[in-house]
Amino acid sequence: MPRAGFSAGSPKVDVVIDMGNPLLNRTVDGFLKIGAVGACRVAAEDAFECLHKGSVSKNKLEQTLKKMCKEGAYWGTVAGVYVGVAYGVERVRGRYDWKNALIGGAVTGALISVAGNGKADKIAKDAITGGAIATAVEFINYLT
Known part of the structure; x- marks a missing residue:
């Protein structure tokens, strides 16, 4: 809740x-x-x-x-x-790991870019950036 x-x-x-x-x-x-x-x-x-x-x-x-x-x-x-998205991926995959963050970040980055009328190159860059940031945060949380 x-x-x-x-x-x-x-x-x-x-x-x-x-x-x-x-x-x-x-x-x-x-x-x-x-x-x-x-x-x-x-x-x-x-x-x-x-x-x-x-x-x-x-x-x-x-x-x-x-x-x-x-x-x-x-x-x-x-x-x-x-x-x-990350929670949905977790439920579909049946696992909680860094891959959920990667997929959730990539999908979120792409969706936000599409909503901002991004071109194909920008959408790909934003998806990669979102996935990278979310995965890095997940790894940092794991270390602490």
Whole structure:
């Protein structure tokens, strides 16, 4: 089940979303976690920019919120697709290993490239990049 938590000291707040299906649960979990990271990245960058300039305006705040939503949705979608594909591959293959990450990353990279109107060469490069990154992360997780 997707869980999101926030802890600042002793009390902890957990949010649980049950979609009724393990594939959907993992996909939503990936979307929420990585989407939140993408939104926080934008907030941190824009906060730094405002502090550096020494001024904050209503217009800048509105732009930041729109940018946070856009980046959060984009990166959340990428993560959700990856997690969903990797889990689906795991279920089809009946194994949990680095090959699931490789296939999930390659399919996700290709899908994101196709959605961005990529040409055949770019789609292939993005598939290779996605597979390589996902496999590297899986190996790093294995080592730690």
